[in-house]
Amino acid sequence: MTTRVWDYLDEYGSEREDILDAVSTVFESGQLVLGQSVNNFEAEFARYHGVGHCTSVDNGTNAIKLGLEALGIGPGDEVITVSNTAAPTVIAIVGAGATPVFVDVREDDFLMDTDQVEAAITPRTKALVPVHLYGQCVDMAPLERLAERHGLKILEDCAQAHGARHHGRIAGSMGDAAAFSFYPTKVLGAYGDGGAVISPSEEVNAAMRQLRYYGMEKVYYVVRSPGHNSRLDEVQAEILRRKLTRLDAYVAGRNEVARRYEKELGDVDGLLLPRTSPGNTHVYYVYVVRHPRRDDIIEALKRFDISLNISYPWPVHTMSGFADLGYREGSLPVTERLAKEIFSLPMYPSLPTDTQDKVIGALRDVLSGL
Structure with missing residues (x-):
């Protein structure tokens, strides 16, 4: 049997009863889209990270894209990030209409070289997307100082860093917003796809909820501003709720x-x-x-x-x-x-x-x- 870098079957064997109970819970709830499982997961995921708000979406790429849009990033803006990352990080920046600008990474830990960021800032720079890569965090203090000095937004890419900490601060709690992926291979992985954006800002959260639901607020058919169809499935939300405890x-x-x-x-x-x-x-x-x-x-x-x-x-x-x-x-x-x-x-x-x-x-x- 071929040995691969990742496999879920052993984990599923030990968690099978709980996973199938999660599926049954949703199927018996009478609501399959944006129901109580999504609401509960969002509240619990925000609480785990010590931030006020969470909006779940359909995948990690859209989490970054919609997160940038919720922060007001769009066409004509530049976003500084790294090239040593999964392509979806950059695809999401481009998808938001912005232009990615790359800095190099450090030789020892392969993370963003924060010493290079200030030289990459131009009048068009509006955001920084540090990628917490492979399971550990970028050095955030220099980026926070630069963001304050230049009026920039920070969106943390936490797709690979669920639960990681930096000087005691959990990944996702150090920027204006943070994007997560729940692709099955992730530290917190679903049995399908999923993503989320967390933020301390009620304004960002409100924008995210509108963006993920066609640009509507609470009443179906009333579009405030064109958005997306980007909702986390109820089944995945309930599975993630169970797995979050582990x-x-x-x-x-x-x-x-x-x-x-x-x-x-x-x-x-x-x-x-x-x-x-x-x-x-x-x-x-x-x-x-x-x-x-x-x-x-x-x-x-x-x-x-x-x-x-x-x-x-x-x-x-x-x-x-x-x-x-x-x-x-x-x-x-x-x-x-x-x-x-x-x-x-x-x-x-x-x-x-x-x-x-x-x-x-x-x-x-x-x-x-x-």
Whole structure:
């Protein structure tokens, strides 16, 4: 059986009764869209993060897009972010009508290099989108100072950082708004798709609720301003409610796997393991390692029936779909170098010990032969 970086079946086996009860609860409720499960999940998710408001949506990409629109970002505006991210981060910025502007990432933790942000600010810059990547937070204090000085909005991309903390502050509580994805692979994943925007602002929340529902407020057919059809499904909301109570346990499980990797692979020459930046608590959405012969390693692991991912092999600024932004090869040297060297080991809280053993043994065997 092929070993992959993520699998939900072991988790489903242990949670099956609760998951099926969630489905049954919705089916028996008499309301399948924007019902009590959505209302309850939004309240509980906001409370978990210590913020006042949450609006759920249909996916993480739309969470970023609608979140930017709710903050007043649109055509003619520039939004500073990174290219070392999943393409949906940038697709959402473009979808909101804004222009993404990239800064490079740091060599040690692969997160936004906040020292480069101020030089990228122009009169058109209206927002910053720090990406809390791989399971830990961007250094937010410099960004908060810049936002205050230049009158910018901050939308945190928390798709990969459910439960992560930065100097005690939970991811999603440090900006004007924060966008989350509940894609099945996430630390808090649904059994389908989903997303949410949280914010301390009632104004942002009101805008989000209108945007996700065609631009209507409370009365169907009365459009205040053209919006979207972007609603979280009741079934997914009820499942997420149940799983939210286990989020801290999921994080603990991921950290346990990470500690095992560090113990067993920390002495392997040439293999750089993840570094947790000062003040951060890591949730290990993915366990990203680095080696200059990455491609050779991934190919060699196939003989052990191990298939690994790369997050991400093609920086967004190098993709043909974003050629109009004008970035050339070499413009973001750290991001481009990382894309040739990073890869992800299997990581999820229910990862069986024998699978960990298989991956560790195979990786040590392959690296000893390079």
